[in-house]
Amino acid sequence: MNQCQLTIPGVTYAGPGSIEKISEIIEKEGVSSVLLFTDKGIRSTGLTAPIEALCADVALTVIDDLATEPSYQDVERVIAEVEDSRIDLIIGVGGGSVMDAAKLASIVIGADYGVRDLLKDPTIAKKYIKSLMIPTTCGTGSEATCNSIVAVPEQQSKQGIVNTCMIPDYVILDAAMIHGLPPKIVASTGVDALAHVVECFTSKKATILSDTYAKEGARKIFRNIREAYADADNMKAKTELLIGAYYGGIAITGSGTTAVHALSYPLGGKYHIPHGVSNAILFAHVMEFNKDACADRLALLCDAVYPEKYAETVEAKADYIISEIKDIVAKVQIPTNLEELGVKKEDIDFLVEAGSQQQRLLVNNCKELSLDDIRYLYNKLF
CATH class of the missing domain: 3.40.50.1970 (Rossmann fold)
Structure with a gap:
């Protein structure tokens, strides 16, 4: 340690x-x-x-x-x-x-x-x-x-x-x-919080202290975000999200977000796509790209959130976390294609250049991203 x-x-x-x-x-x-x-x-x-x-x-x-x-x-x-x-x-x-x-x-x-x-x-x-x-x-x-x-x-x-x-x-x-938070805001902010805890847990800067908050935050968010979105009066689920988001904030201070947040910044800065939506679009793609470098961490996160999966292989548990991310984004009805949000494919050169400048967060990513890697990830969004 x-x-x-x-x-x-x-x-x-x-x-x-x-x-x-x-x-x-x-x-x-x-x-x-x-x-x-x-x-x-x-x-x-x-x-x-x-x-x-x-x-x-x-x-x-x-x-x-x-x-x-x-x-x-x-x-x-x-x-x-x-x-x-x-x-x-x-x-x-x-x-x-x-x-x-x-x-x-x-x-x-x-x-x-x-x-x-x-x-x-x-x-x-x-x-x-x-x-x-x-x-x-x-x-x-x-x-x-x-x-x-x-x-x-x-x-x-x-x-x-x-x-x-x-x-x-x-x-x-x-x-x-x-209490009166609209489902659309539950969706975008809840997925943002989920990105915080997953990114912080897989960050190069993760520590034993940040891990404690990231794991518990992940458990609260993965287990409650769909219910909080679907039922406006489910205050138990919303409260769990509120606390989970707070834990995610603490994890950020001890660890740091990674390529999901780094590559989302140009989407918000140029196209004014809400921050949580930008992260949601990128989330599963970045985790899939990173998986070979952080499968063990994703598996540990799976153990914390879904203990019923404990006996499965590291690969299966990592895949399950990524599949849950995809399912959550789908269930809360966040668009997953940039063209739906007014971004044109010919803008990729700008996105690659702007995204590559976010070194404060990219250095936390468990895999180094080349310009070609960044281009590959943005291309997945169309």
């Missing part, structure tokens, strides 16, 4: 009604002013109403106009609106884009650098404001990670900013926040 490290959120609350812990956090931290990041869709459903009510005794500023899958300029714009305000606590209520922006705000407001500078050198970051993340989807894991993903329009791709300063100080996992 090599030395390893895992950095996780300071305090995590989970269970029915845990949203009420906001009052306790405000009192404990001596908060007099709160900056709330969310989006108009979430706010219109009333999900933020109880949070805003719990902040009634402090100064509250709400940012709800962040672009979907925002660029770094979008994040800089909304941060500039409040950079001269005194803020004691930042709360992110939403999916990955909202929480990523909130985490960036916690290290940029009050700093002498901006988001653009962090794209060049994320090591300069420092934590200036305490943060609380409250996910409203069951998939991104952003509430647990030190990552923030932003679009970089001039590169027609996305880039991750990574620094442990962005680890949230508090997390609240309250299933009430995902």
